[in-house]
């Protein structure tokens with residue numbers, strides 16, 4: 002085993018073509034000892050090296066089923082944490098760039114959520130009446146919080162089934178950190194908007210009255226995705242003035258008004274599947290991250306389908322973009338040399354409780 006890790010500075014100035022060749026060579030040397038998981042928002046130069054690609058749910062299943070010694074996660078921090086929680090103790094999850102976080106996940110932290118739980122207890126008994134549901138886009142200690150309090154994790158592809166599960170246990174849901182996924186899902190289940198209130202974590206009692214809390218069925222954390230908030234209903238209206246036959250498909254992290262004007266709503270994997278399986282000559286306006294949309298546009302062009310990005314401004318997930326071929330080459334060559342750089346290790350106590358909340362989710366097929 003090499004004592005000294007290869008330095009990222011030695012990779013930073015490599016051009017993408019050099020990185021490409023070095024990644025391929027390192028992958029070959031590692032063989033089945035290493036698996037690369039790639040989220041759909043990854044840039045092409047990284048995405049092409051993934052052994053498996055998918056949305057958050059599919060990739061967490063892949064991580065749980067993998068036999069590889071190393072799980073290199075080309076995605077963001079919470080995804081690598083999930084891989085660490087669900088994999089066996091001897092497996093190691095690796096995040097090529099530690100700065101690849103998720104700004105939405107950062108909008109909820111344990112201190113604020115515990116304060117919310119305590120404040121809710123001034124109005125009702127939360128452990129008897131409220132199921133805490135965390136979107137998978139959250140830190141491991143919040144998943145652990147859900148595990149401790151009879152709660153569950155959800156993703157954009159299973160949110161309805163998770164809310165059904167939650168309401169079968171307790172009469173209310175505390176949903177964090179993404180208010181939009183919570184609201185869009187709740188509304189599609191028939192919960193009226195006035196029974197979904199927003200908990201402003203910057204204010205005492207979330208800025209809500211006792212009556213509002215008592216009446217609410219879903220308490221939505223005031224979090225959002227900075228990428229998906231760029232999509233606006235007027236973008237759909239304007240586009241349809243020119244192309245009235247357009248089909249609109251959106252990720253449920255987009256706001257309520259955009260989702261209301263969409264023909265289809267679903268996870269990244271769902272968006273890809275729906276457009277791929279659509280009849281030729283259809284036109285699509287898509288509300289999700291730019292790398293996915295560009296790849297999909299190129300893929301289905303040959304079938305006469307046209308795919309358009311919903312926002313007139315370029316909005317990419319800047320943290321997903323942090324994983325570049327230079328970092329990927331760096332972690333893989335270190336593994337070949339017997340060094341693990343950038344391992345993600347969730348503290349044991351959080352791991353056990355977070356696993357409980359994740360297993361509650363995975364058991365719901």
Ligand code: 13P
Pocket residue numbers: 041055056057058138156157158226252254267268269270
């Ligand atoms: P998916 O689970 O749909 O891939 O979404 C992950 C994400 O972060 C969307 O912004």
Ligand code: SF4
Pocket residue numbers: 077102103104105106138226227228229254290318319320321
């Ligand atoms: Fe987080 Fe939004 Fe990026 Fe998804 S697109 S990883 S929610 S910041």
